Amino acid sequence: MGQKQRAARCLDLLSGARREMGLPTAVSQERGDIKIQGSDTHPKKEQRETMTMFENVTRALTRQLNPRGDLTPLDSLIDFKRFHPFCLVLRKRKSTLFWGARYVCTDYTFLDILEPGSSPSDPTDSGNFGFKNMLDARVEGEVDVPKTVKVKGTAGLSRNSTLEVQTLSVAPKALETLHQERKLMAEHPFLEEMRRRGENLYVVMEVVEAVQEVTLERAGRAEGCFSLPFFASLGLQGSVNHKEAVTIPKGCVLAFRVRQLMVKGKDEWDIPHIYNDNMHTFPPGEKPEDEKFTLIQASDVGAVHEDFRTLKEEVQRETQEVEKLSPEGKSSLLSSLSKLLGKKKELQDLELTLEEALGKGHEETLEALPKNVLLSKGAMDAILYFLGALAELSEAQQKLLVKSMEKKILPVQLKLVESTMEQNFLQDKEGVFPLRPELLSSLGEEELTLTEALVGLSGLEVQRSGPQYTWDPDTLPRLCALYAGLSLLRLLTKAS
Template sequence: MFRKVTQSIANQMDDDDLVPVRSLLDHEHFQALCLVRRKRKAIFHPSPCYRQTWYKLDDVLLPGEDNKSTESLCPTGDGEESKQFAINKSVSDRVDGSLNLCIEPTSVELDGAVAFYKGLSIKMEKKHIPLKKIEALTRERKMNVNHSFIQQIQKTDQNLYVVHETLEASEKTSYEESTKAAGSFMTKLYAKFFAKGTREKKQSVTIPKGCTLAFKAIELAIKDGSWSLNHLPEDILVFACDDSSGGKLGALEVEVEENCQILSKLSSDLVIIFLKAIKAVMRDRNLFEELTEKMEAVLDETGSCELKTESPDLKDLLSSLQSSPGHLLPQLAGAITYTLDALDELTEDQLLLLLESLEDKIVSQQLKLVKTILEYDIEYSKRPFRVDAGLLSFSQEKEQKVTIAMVEMSGVKLQKDGFAVRVTEAFSAVAALYVSLYVLNLLSNSD
């Protein structure tokens, strides 16, 4: 839910460079002057996406003549470098009767009554460090090239960024969503749930004062002991939309093949181990973060790190990776990281529906359906289109509802007859769903 809040706030601020913090557990690592690394680019997240490093700028600089900390650059909250904002938003509804009620990204079919509430009231403070102050610091203090982290960054040829602007909660606040239904109803949020009676579902998240909600970062250019700010924007992913390669879908297929080809070469025993671990992290966010961290460590250390865990769900996978040939380990870690990045773009409910689809053995058909959707210009056009209705035909009605719900959560509304329309910005979300289905289909169908 925290990610939903920060994404909504970033969208309302109408600032393309503002990056929402994805996890409440990580917010302290995206404060002003924190060092961050950008995740590897992928078609399903062309916008900047960063991960923490556990370091601040002051940690990797040599002391200056006055021994003054870089913390003195941070805004105090009472000057021009700090601005106050507030967002107040609430939605409530109650409906009686027999109807289909759509409350994106979920929909509820009921005969009875349903009450829905969503509320957020938050005061925020936008703080920024003028880039000219950081540029002045580049002339006053040298980079510590003997620092192990800086050596690692240069060895692996990674880009390093420093946070120079943040949007923080200026007071403790809570966000709550609740749905209460009475009568006979079924919600697409939980595909297996159908009941008569009363059901109430509440979700809430408490955001502490000072919590970083979103941020901006700028790249550091490091050479020997000197460092500077790189004001030029990074190259963005560019795709030809009407060429013989198949446009963005063709580019996505090439990217998936390049990143996941090694998974098709796994032995049947390893396939079982890999699929078990992927399913486990889809259920458990803590396992997801643990596996992500370990795979990033493999890539950062070029295969020299030790892979150990206390989790029985990950033990077999990490043990297998640890015993893999040195030249294959980075490729395997890269494939897993690419898969985790795609899964991370999906909602928790989509992950649950994917797991159910695996059990019902309908992932292959869902993959064909999503590929068909990507053949249309859903990135720029909101015109209705049609997909093959046969791809929405399943042996059980429940499987059809699971599939339609999962696709709708990525921003494309489907009807049983194949009629489809994009209801939100959808290409990146549908592309992430395609990658997730591709990998799950590959692993679940391998001999």
């Protein structure tokens, strides 16, 4: 296939993907370049694009400030007021350290469930920090004034865009004073409900927030593969003329850190520095006076997830639970997921419904899934795990997964991701590495384009010349999520 034919085919793919995602489809070709023209004024579509860009900003910021750390990017602009210091949040049941814990907001702060008393001092600024190459390596940062960072736009953002951020955290002394002076309101309705459901509660202890209101834009030409999410599905060197914008309010939380709340007896509490998955806010089956809290070293947490084999074993455990479904159940689950992929809000709604159903502790049938799929607790638990992985992928990636299922190339894509991660899981430096030719040799032109785009959106840039690929350790969490998603879909398609 010649260069012009390949470009035309990629244009068709882009138009189809954008049409399915409800995005503008006007595309023209000039001198081998790709231009996306026009803009859609439909409010829901505008909101979806804005939210996607906000999520891109917060994730890129988090990768630069705290790669592989416990800083969590906020993924919803409308929820930022519910993630200020002292806000209470819930962690999704099937969170994993491989692609990061995910949290949902509540309508309460930690202070709301304490007995009345003196208010703690305001959160303090945590100090100086600096970074560069934010927003997919297209923005360079510089420390402008003490305790703040100014990020100035380059190719990826309009040049007049500046994002200034600072960190605010709860001072240890303020927390200590609060602990001495104020007990829990044992009969607070929210606390009683959480105790009944056995939920774990977390307190936001540190945030990264915008110092001033700013409108960030992706504008102008973006060079190279995967430079913009909507261009990524091309899998083609070139450029895009496209404009997106998001206004971030002053004081908007962009990322946050949490610590787990531990309840002792009826009204005693603690917020330990270190926590793990075996700890419970409301320890089950223990008398208050006998409650014990085992702390582990931070190094022990990392040791649990030290290599690719550990990830592979975790994914295999979850796929084994899905495999227990009847053939009809697996087929129905695949059909339902195929309709939901690319609709992030609907996928998240299903995840929330499963969260609630799992809390009931008995088998469930769900409206989002066919009536003939009766889910045991083990199956719900596993599906929730994979929904969490799929939710980490962009809508464009989810759509590409559907196309890949149609092309029956999921096994090849899974092997590609598995092979590169197996070789580089512990690699902490960027680099270009050779790719075994047989990993791509079975793919036709269109299948290769789909595969390049799919893995490229998770940060794995495959180059046909060589062939070779670029490894970036900061993209590891996204690749872990893609690996899990591919594993589930391959199992379901194989069964069908």
